[in-house]
Amino acid sequence: xxxxxxxxxxxxxxxxxxxxxxxxxxxxxxxxxxxxxxxxxxxxxxxxxxxxxxxxxxxxxxxxxxxxxxxxxxxxxxxxxxxxxxxxxxxxxxxxxxxxxxxxxxxxxxxxxxxx
Amino acid sequence: xxxxxxxxxxxxxxxxxxxxxxxxxxxxxxxxxxxxxxxxxxxxxxxxxxxxxxxxxxxxxxxxxxxxxxxxxxxxxxxxxxxxxxxxxxxxxxxxxxxxxxxxxxxxxxxxxxxxxxxxxxxxxxxxxxxxxxxxxxxxxxxxxxxxxxxxxxxxxxxxxxxxxxxxxxxxxxxxxxxxxxxxxxxxxxxxxxxxxxxxxxxxxxxxxxxxxxxxxxxxxxxxxxxxxxxxxxxxxxxxxxxxxxxxxxxx
Amino acid sequence: xxxxxxxxxxxxxxxxxxxxxxxxxxxxxxxxxxxxxxxxxxxxxxxxxxxxxxxxxxxxxxxxxxxxxxxxxxxxxxxxxxxxxxxxxxxxxxxxxxxxxxxxxxxxxxxxxxxxxxxxxxxxxxxxxxxxxxxxxxxxxxxxxxxxxxxxxxxxxxxxxxxxxxxxxxxxxxxxxxxxxxxxxxxxxxxxxxxxxxxxxxxxxxxxxxxxxxxxxxxxxxxxxxxxxxxxxxxxxxxxxxxxxxxxxxxxxxxxxxxxxxxxxxxxxxxxxxxxxxxxxxxxxxxxxxxxxxxxxxxxxxxxxxxxxxxxxxxxxxxxxxxxxxxxxxxxxxxxxxxxxxxxxxxxxxxxxxxxxxxxxxxxxxxxxxxxxxxxxxxxxxxxxxxxxxxxxxxxxxxxxxxxxxxxxxxxxxxxxxxxxxxxxxxxxxxxxxxxxxxxxxxxxxxxxxxxxxxxxxxxxxxxxxxxxxxxxxxxxxxxxx
Numbered sequence: 001x002x003x004x005x006x007x008x009x010x011x012x013x014x015x016x017x018x019x020x021x022x023x024x025x026x027x028x029x030x031x032x033x034x035x036x037x038x039x040x041x042x043x044x045x046x047x048x049x050x051x052x053x054x055x056x057x058x059x060x061x062x063x064x065x066x067x068x069x070x071x072x073x074x075x076x077x078x079x080x081x082x083x084x085x086x087x088x089x090x091x092x093x094x095x096x097x098x099x100x101x102x103x104x105x106x107x108x109x110x111x112x113x114x115x116x
Numbered sequence: 117x118x119x120x121x122x123x124x125x126x127x128x129x130x131x132x133x134x135x136x137x138x139x140x141x142x143x144x145x146x147x148x149x150x151x152x153x154x155x156x157x158x159x160x161x162x163x164x165x166x167x168x169x170x171x172x173x174x175x176x177x178x179x180x181x182x183x184x185x186x187x188x189x190x191x192x193x194x195x196x197x198x199x200x201x202x203x204x205x206x207x208x209x210x211x212x213x214x215x216x217x218x219x220x221x222x223x224x225x226x227x228x229x230x231x232x233x234x235x236x237x238x239x240x241x242x243x244x245x246x247x248x249x250x251x252x253x254x255x256x257x258x259x260x261x262x263x264x265x266x267x268x269x270x271x272x273x274x275x276x277x278x279x280x281x282x283x284x285x286x287x288x289x290x291x292x293x294x295x296x297x298x299x300x301x302x303x304x305x306x307x308x309x310x311x312x313x314x315x316x317x318x319x320x321x322x323x324x325x326x327x328x329x330x331x332x333x334x335x336x337x338x339x340x341x342x343x344x345x346x347x348x349x350x351x352x353x354x355x356x357x358x359x360x361x362x363x364x365x366x367x368x
Numbered sequence: 369x370x371x372x373x374x375x376x377x378x379x380x381x382x383x384x385x386x387x388x389x390x391x392x393x394x395x396x397x398x399x400x401x402x403x404x405x406x407x408x409x410x411x412x413x414x415x416x417x418x419x420x421x422x423x424x425x426x427x428x429x430x431x432x433x434x435x436x437x438x439x440x441x442x443x444x445x446x447x448x449x450x451x452x453x454x455x456x457x458x459x460x461x462x463x464x465x466x467x468x469x470x471x472x473x474x475x476x477x478x479x480x481x482x483x484x485x486x487x488x489x490x491x492x493x494x495x496x497x498x499x500x501x502x503x504x505x506x507x508x509x510x511x512x513x514x515x516x517x518x519x520x521x522x523x524x525x526x527x528x529x530x531x532x533x534x535x536x537x538x539x540x541x542x543x544x545x546x547x548x549x550x551x552x553x554x555x556x557x558x559x560x561x562x563x564x565x566x567x568x569x570x571x572x573x574x575x576x577x578x579x580x581x582x583x584x585x586x587x588x589x590x591x592x593x594x595x596x597x598x599x600x601x602x603x604x605x606x607x608x609x610x611x612x613x614x615x616x617x618x619x620x621x622x623x624x625x626x627x628x629x630x631x632x633x634x635x636x637x638x639x640x641x642x643x644x645x646x647x648x649x650x651x652x653x654x655x656x657x658x659x660x661x662x663x664x665x666x667x668x669x670x671x672x673x674x675x676x677x678x679x680x681x682x683x684x685x686x687x688x689x690x691x692x693x694x695x696x697x698x699x700x701x702x703x704x705x706x707x708x709x710x711x712x713x714x715x716x717x718x719x720x721x722x723x724x725x726x727x728x729x730x731x732x733x734x735x736x737x738x739x740x741x742x743x744x745x746x747x748x749x750x751x752x753x754x755x756x757x758x759x760x761x762x763x764x765x766x767x768x769x770x771x772x773x774x775x776x777x778x779x780x781x782x783x784x785x786x787x788x789x790x791x792x793x794x795x796x797x798x799x800x801x802x803x804x805x806x807x808x809x810x811x812x813x814x815x816x817x818x819x820x821x822x823x824x825x826x827x828x829x830x831x832x833x834x835x836x837x838x839x840x841x842x843x844x845x846x847x848x849x850x
């Protein structure tokens with residue numbers, strides 16, 4: 001079930017990216033799609049009845065059943081990369097809006113000069 | 117019209133992925149049903165049993181000494197030891213994003229004023245809570261090999277503490293030392309990698325003794341690397357916050 | 369020498385120059401020199417092929433692969449980067465602030481060329497992508513920032529799709545190592561649905577950076593609006609790494625049906641690129657669309673998948689890197705002197721500055737594929753390999769090549785037109801010292817490779833063979849040893 005939901009999130013994000021004009025909404029759609037992909041990756045690793053992959057006093061030896069830790073490691077990296085890209089995109093938006101006074105992508109692409 | 121086409125494309129994408137979701141069958145490997153993963157078919161089996169180099173014993177919490185990575189948190193052992201190169205890349209991504217934000221926005225000495233007025237109660241309370249947040253962040257990255265978390269969430273919590281201080285106080289700016297901290301921590305990570313290369317012949321190998329699984333001082337270089345990452349991420353995200361609230365920087 | 373040094377040194381120096389701003393220019397030069405020397409002398413003599421990071425054997429750890437293809441491409445990429453850095457440092461000014469970005473870009477491009485792990489490739493692609501977005505935003509005014517933003521959105525969607533494809537492949541096969549996946553996919557162990565969907569997603573992801581249709585909406589704006597040095601690096605070194613990554617992954621794990629789709633997309637890209645390039649009035653825009661077409665041709669050859677076609681692809685890649693470097697430098701020179709680069713400005717420019725004119729002729733003819741120059745060998749390979757597909761394909765390529773030759777000749781005539789009056793009034797102009805040096809070196813290489821006999825070409829064939837067959841062989845060895 002969760003795999004279908006995560007794919008729906010990605011589809012919603014893609015729809016947003018294709019149809020929205022406001023720059024900030026584009027970044028939000030990108031984030032939604034990224035969340036969907038990260039959820040999907042984690043769900044690939046689920047083992048029914050498995051415990052969280054940490055040795056502790058509760059699950060104290062490595063022969064018990066654990067969920068797959070590798071997708072979790074991949075998602076850790078992917079989330080951070082998403083944060084980095086979002087920060088850069090937002091700073092580009094701030095920089096553009098200061099000099100053009102608009103954040104509509106159709107207005108920006110069709111030329112016009114810089115207003116200062 | 118544009119919306120309909122976009123919706124169609126998104127739906128098409130959704131159905132394409134759905135076809136592949138339950139495809140494990142007997143004559144070829146596909147994606148297994150949700151929850152029915154056989155870990156022995158994947159590389160993760162060896163990560164869990166810490167047997168990449170052939171060790172066959174069961175790992176016991178608090179008992180086994182000198183295990184392969186020595187970390188009780190298996191995700192940490194993957195992130196910082198088996199696939200440490202990816203983490204170095206991830207650290208670089210954050211670094212270059214923060215540098216980019218600084219290049220595009222930063223440098224101004226003035227600060228954008230806040231339009232929200234903050235009552236003195238909130239200000240005083242925040243000055244108490246922010247240090248607690250930072251201690252929590254330090255706890256999270258220091259125990260990265262024993263509990264969930266690690267360098268990245270720890271650094272993010274530290275930056276949240278800084279953000280709290282910035283929101284309530286109109287004069288607060290980050291100190292210059294943040295950039296230096298960020299740079300030196302990054303340099304340290306690469307130097308640890310190079311030290312591993314010179315000592316044991318491969319970049320980022322774990323060259324410290326790994327101790328008993330489950331103790332605070334165990335897992336070789338893993339707590340060291342996570343502390344480095346925690347401090348670096350904290351400094352970086354705080355720097356990003358600082359760049360966004362600065363004004364009067366270079367405008368192109 | 370462990371090739372990790374090619375990545376570790378620029379990265380370490382990037383961190384240093386983050387907090388020690390004043391030395392960042394020198395640090396960039398040191399790193400570029402180190403990488404160029406290590407790339408040539410350290411890598412060429414390597415006999416071991418796979419280096420594991422952290423001491424964990426593949427596929428449990430990440431490994432770096434050095435095969436004949438990387439031995440060819442690493443030196444080229446690093447030396448071109450060195451040339452780009454040297455030519456910008458004289459100009460100085462605002463791009464000195466971006467030296468951190470250049471350092472990280474150097475490290476990431478080497479990482480892309482070396483890595484043998486799908487997720488590691490994703491991370492390095494992201495690093496290279498972010499540095500590309502930053503380099504694209506360096507132009508003056510807000511136009512470059514808008515172009516960079518569009519590039520960022522398209523690039524992030526691409527890498528998202530690539531990550532999804534990698535995740536699906538991992539879910540089915542249980543490993544992320546490219547060689548091992550090659551062995552599993554080719555032996556039919558993975559279900560056809562999975563390889564089809566994951567290959568489609570990976571093509572979408574890697575196709576964005578490789579300028580494949582329909583993902584290349586970002587190219588014209590980015591290449592025309594970014595600052596001059598950033599354009600040099602973005603147009604000559606980045607395509608090398610990105611198209612090589614495309615070939616590396618798709619030749620290993622690609623589904624055959626998707627490779628046929630890649631052939632179609634490649635041809636479409638070539639046609640569209642050449643046709644639009646034909647009508648451009650500004651030299652820079654012409655070069656941008658020509659870059660799209662060249663990438664399309666290289667990717668088409670990868671899609672065909674035989675050793676011969678991949679040889680052609682590698683030759684085209686290297687030729688494109690060398691020639692585009694010179695062409696964009698020439699465009700740089702022109703804008704430096706005259707402020708604009710449209711046809712009217714360039715009338716008779718070649719007569720006033722003969723060195724610029726001659727280098728323009730050499731690199732333009734090489735890209736167009738004229739005999740005597742390196743590009744001819746690549747184009748020849750392309751056309752003969754394309755007979756393997758259907759008969760319509762060589763016709764399309766010949767038509768595209770004809771269009772390309774036409775517009776390049778038009779520009780050459782503009783350069784040497786004796787009748788027109790150039791806007792530039794000085795009698796004789798000398799280009800900068802770096803331009804003279806690099807122009808000499810690169811022109812010599814292009815002509816040398818164009819006229820030399822067969823022995824020089826075995827190295828390209830060996831490179832292609834290692835890509836098509838070598839990766840698979842390593843994978844089988846890994847599977848056998850498990």
